[in-house]
Amino acid sequence: MRFRLPEKVVERSLLLVAMSSVAILLLITVFIFREGGPLLVQVGLGNFFSGAWDPQHDQYGIALMVVGSFAVTSGALLIGVPFGIACAIVLAEMAPPRARSILKPAIEVLAGIPSVVYGFMGIVVLLPMIRTHIGGPGASALAGSIILGIMVLPTVIGISVDALQAVPRSYREASLALGATQWQTIRRVVLPAARSGIVAAVILGMGRAVGETMAVIMVAGNSVQMPHSPLDSVRTLTANIALEMGYAAGDHRAALFATGIVLFVIIMILNTLANLARGRLKKRSVVVVTLAATAADLVKPRAKPEEQ
Amino acid sequence: MSAAARRRLITPRQSQFCARVILWAMMAATLAVLVFIVLFVVKRGLAHVSWEFLTGAPSLSGKAGGVLPMIVGTLAVTALGVALATPLGVGTAIYLTEYTREGRITKIIRFGAECLAGVPSIIFGLFGFVFFVLVLGFGWSILAGGLTLAFMILPTVIRTSEEAIKSVPPSYREVALSLGASKWESIVKVVLPSAMPGILTGVILGVGRSISETAAVIFTSGSSLSKVIPTSLFDGTRTLAVHFYQLAREGISADKAYATATVLVLAILIINVTAYAIMSRFMKRYR
Known part of the structure; x- marks a missing residue:
């Protein structure tokens, strides 16, 4: 008789292994908070979020970095979201299967380009372009937004394509059968039905932009100042950590970890929001209602009374 | 109007x-x-990019010479990361697909993995620096960098492995079980071999992410330029991506920066194309 691993043992050990990602997440949380938490308490949350950053005089406030991250991230979304959703629509709805089977892997493969390479492209191509055509020093919130806008594309495209493909085929068929064109179907049936998935894509793209470090350091200028125009240099939360971590000690280092806590909390909130948005996708009967309303709208768009 | x-x-x-x-x-x-x-x-x-560049040591802080120590360092850190993340990721995927129904525990595990996937690499860098470099006393080392990367690529391995295992038809398991295999035997001898290409895709993607990573390794493996090839897990190393970052940011040498970037980009392209090629063939088989 051969020896057999008892199934209970297998199951228990696999459960242990499966909990590893949760354990790692907890470990990261504990250690980041252990290093940065005490300083947060000491400085006070209010001061930390509103004060100036001057480590030489023991002043630790990240207000300007929060502004920097916000500026660069919103700029990145302004650029990345329209292009990302456009690509997703083309990939999921318009491209013939053969074109899709080339385009989708092409985008995913190119998404693997290291962030330092994006940053380098920013330095050698984008910054000179901004300097000569728009003005300013080049390294700026605008440059950071453009580079990050490109970098969030794969995230936005990937999740949006999934969301669009999750819309049942019958929805499209119903709409087309009512005489709608393909574009009307996409705009009034498919996109509304996939809305929560697309929202999740945007949120996760936002998380990607907020968390990106190396590329932003290379193009955003990194001065701790209040930006008054997109051409001003900004420093993001991530850049603050990476730039000063090399030589910081004592309270200064704790302040960088506290910056890390803020970043970590932002990311966790965004992840949870994305999860909520995506969770709704499955059990939403609202989708059906939307479809019915749109279909009704499509049947008699021209019969509507004139309002103007 | x-x-x-x-x-x-x-x-x-x-x-x-x-x-x-x-x-x-x-x-x-x-x-x-x-x-x-x-x-x-x-x-x-x-x-x-020449043979001398790929097999030589750097000199004049990267202005001249090659990148061999960085290539070796990158490979070492990556290998360690993948070697650790693969068993953890595949184990998690097996548990999620074969041993449990969707419920509270799977929700927690999935949420953990998803959050981990969203954590920015700079946070992994900070954590690795405190935990591995300082608390566990590994110093700036290949060991600390590899462990940090393992944590970082774990979600990728879990996700792709889970998809791969799910796509193995239930009939495979049923046949194995009907022949008298235990559940574990049917998984090890039938399900895993059938899912292997898919799992491999996840691992290869993890390799790609490790090679291109900068922020997480710069604080855990260090960034000091070494002319000698690292020989121990406790040696610090400057990975190729970190080396490129220093060359580009400090404007040390444009030629060397472009050459290093070319090596990085080509490596990543080859790796990712391989991963997707394996994946698409695998998906065709079970369609």
Whole structure:
């Protein structure tokens, strides 16, 4: 008789292994908070979020970095979201299967380009372009937004394509059968039905932009100042950590970890929001209602009374 | 102008045509930017990539010489990361697909993995620095960098492995079980071998992510330039991506920067193309 691993043992050990990602997440949380938490308490949350950053005089406030991250991230979304959703629509709805089977892997493969390479492209191509055509020093919130806008594309495209493909085929068929064109179907049936998935894509793209470090350091200028125009240099939360971590000690280092806590909390909130948005996708009967309303709208768009 | 008249100015067919043109143009622009980046780097760098560059040690803080110590360091850190993340990731995937129903525990595990996937690499760097470098006393080392990378790529391995295992038809398991195999035997001898290409894809993607990572390794493996090849797990190392970052940011040498970028980009392209090629063949088999 051969020896057999008892199934209970297998199951228990696999459960242990499966909990590893949760354990790692907890470990990261504990250690980041252990290093940065005490300083947060000491400085006070209010001061930390509103004060100036001057480590030489023991002043630790990240207000300007929060502004920097916000500026660069919103700029990145302004650029990345329209292009990302456009690509997703083309990939999921318009491209013939053969074109899709080339385009989708092409985008995913190119998404693997290291962030330092994006940053380098920013330095050698984008910054000179901004300097000569728009003005300013080049390294700026605008440059950071453009580079990050490109970098969030794969995230936005990937999740949006999934969301669009999750819309049942019958929805499209119903709409087309009512005489709608393909574009009307996409705009009034498919996109509304996939809305929560697309929202999740945007949120996760936002998380990607907020968390990106190396590329932003290379193009955003990194001065701790209040930006008054997109051409001003900004420093993001991530850049603050990476730039000063090399030589910081004592309270200064704790302040960088506290910056890390803020970043970590932002990311966790965004992840949870994305999860909520995506969770709704499955059990939403609202989708059906939307479809019915749109279909009704499509049947008699021209019969509507004139309002103007 | 009345609304009805305006509506007739652009018929649904015309608006469809406009939308198609605009969307395809945006798609083309996106692809063009990505292709431009690759071609730009490779075109300027390829001339400076030579056998001496790939097998030589750097000198004059990277201004001259090659990148062999960085290549070895990158490979060591990556190998360690993958070696640790693979069993953990595949184990998690097996548990999620074979040993449990969807419920509270799977929700917690999935949420953990998803959150981990969203954690920025700089946070992994901070954590690795405190935990591995300082608390566990590994110093700036290959060990600390590899462990940090393992944590970082774990979600990728879990996700792809889970998909791969799920796509193995239930009949495979049923046949194994009906022949008298235990559940574990059927998984090890039937399910895992069938899912292997898919699992491999996840692992290869993890390799790609490790090689291109900068922020997480710069604080855990260090960034000091070494002319000798690292020989122990406790040696610090500057990975290729970190080396490239220093060259580019400090403007040490444009030629060497382009050459290093070319090596990085080509490596990543080859790795990712391989991963997707394996995956698409695998998916075809079970369709």
